Structures are given as C-alpha cells and as structure tokens.
Amino acid sequence: MKTHQPSETDLLARLEDWYLNECNGDWEHSFGVKLDTLDNPGWRVTVDLSDTRWAHLEIAKQIDGRTERDWIQFEVTKAQFVGCGGPRNLREILSRFFSIVDSVGREVNS
Template sequence: MSDSEQHLLAWLQDWYAKQCDGDWEHEWGVKIATLDNPGWTVEIDLEETDLEGREYPRKDVNRNAQDWVWAWTAEKTFHAACGPGNLSEALAIFRTWATTSAL
C-alpha cells in the first residue's frame, strides 16, 4: 500500500470516528463491498453529518472494462462504484469532495 493510500485510509478512519457520537454509528456508517463484474461499491451515509444536504453531481469516468469509477450523492448518501483497481480513487473522490467547501 502506498503512502498516499495509507493517508487516505487514515483520513477516512478519522472522518468516520468524528461522526461517531453514540447515536450516529447505530443508524449510519460506511459500507464497502465488492461487485461481481468485478469491482467495488462504496456507500457513505451523510445523514446528521456536516455533509448532509450537499450534492455531488454524478460523474462517470470510463477508461476501460477494468478501469472506471462512478460517483454521486442520492438520498443523503455518497455513492461510488468502480473497477477492481479503483477503490482508492473512489475514496479519494469522497475525500476531495468532503474537504472542499460547499459553494
């Protein structure tokens, strides 16, 4: 794992820990799962976070059958789906969006 990927995971762990207030983590959270095509899905609940109400318009990046990432928000959740080698890219999209001030 590269240093940047370690920093990305450390950031995500820290973001998650900051949301945990004794209640939030019982209802919401971060979910990472695999797809059968193959690839990954990411769902990050935004309910009762500073990001609730912010939108990330859907972006689809399709390089080839194994190299792709899609990201969007819907129903107070950040969603991403990506190819088998693009999980770090999908999480980096979330981090960039989450740490950029809303316009």
Template sequence: MDIIQWLEEWYLSQCDGDWEHGYGIKIETLDNPGWGVEINLMDTYLENKDFTSVQVERNDDDWLFCKVENNTFTASGGPKNLHEILVKFKEWSTI
C-alpha cells in the same frame, strides 16, 4: 496521511454515540469485478452539500461512478479504483 487513515478519522469524527448505530460506511466487492462504496451522510456536515456526479470510463477494469442521492455518497469502480473513489469523497468533503 493516507486515504484509509483519513477515512478512519472522518468516520470517527461522525461517531457521537448515535450516528454510528444507524448510519455508517460500506465498502464491498462487486461481481463485474469492482468496488462498491456507500457512505451515509445523514446528520453529518455533508448532508445537504451539492455534489456533481462523476462518471469515468477508461476501460473494462478502470472506471468509476460517484453520486450523492438520498443523503448517501454512492460509488462504484473497477477492481483498482477503490483508492480513487475514496479520494473523490475526500476532495468533495473537504472543499
């Protein structure tokens, strides 16, 4: 299963008729350029799970930062790092 299919399954598993109305997933582009990802963890099995922040800076186009703060997985990365961001979320969420 590729990472997009996995994320679709994760999202669907959170949808309970209520969660999806107040929470969800945002994926957007950044102007530096890059990607921004926010995944709300409120009322999920990940709500209180510890996360060790990630900071990788390889070059101007190859970087990522991931953290969990206020029950939200927040990440940003270079223009080719969206896949890596989503893999970091998957790895953490399935441990």
C-alpha cells in the same frame, strides 16, 4: 507537474478519522460506511452523510469509463455518497469522497 497520489495508508487513516469524527453516540448506531465488491469486478463504497454537515449535499452521477476494468462513477444523493469503480480504483473512489467533503468543508468554514 506530477500530483501526489495518497497512499493506501493515508486514505485508510483519513477514513478512520472521518468515521471517528462523525461518531457522536447516535450517528454510528444508524449510519456508517460500507465497502462492497461488485461482480464485474469492482468496488462500491457507500458513506452515509445523514446527520452530518454534508447531509444536504447533492451531486449528480459522474462517470469516467476509461476501460472495462479502469472506471469510476460516483454521486451524492439522498444523504449518501455512493462511489463505484474497477478492481484497482478503490483509492480513486476514496480520493473522490475526500475531495467532496474537503471542498464542502472549506465552503462551510469560509
């Protein structure tokens, strides 16, 4: 069975919605989302979780190093999601972020 891979538009729209939902007049002045490039090459996505329902979350670093240019690692520590990956793994990094916030969101709502 083939799984649905979210499109770039889906992921960007979700990121926009997530960010907007956290903006409360205070959070956005001190926290936010950062998208950077790495020199090996690759991507780094940092999402501040302070003052959100995910602030308490801790996930040890997980690494999936498939090839030199196809890899991902992520962790949630010190109230930040930090995900890195190869030059074509940005969608996967964002998908991992949303799988984390979605799973914790279900636990909170249960």
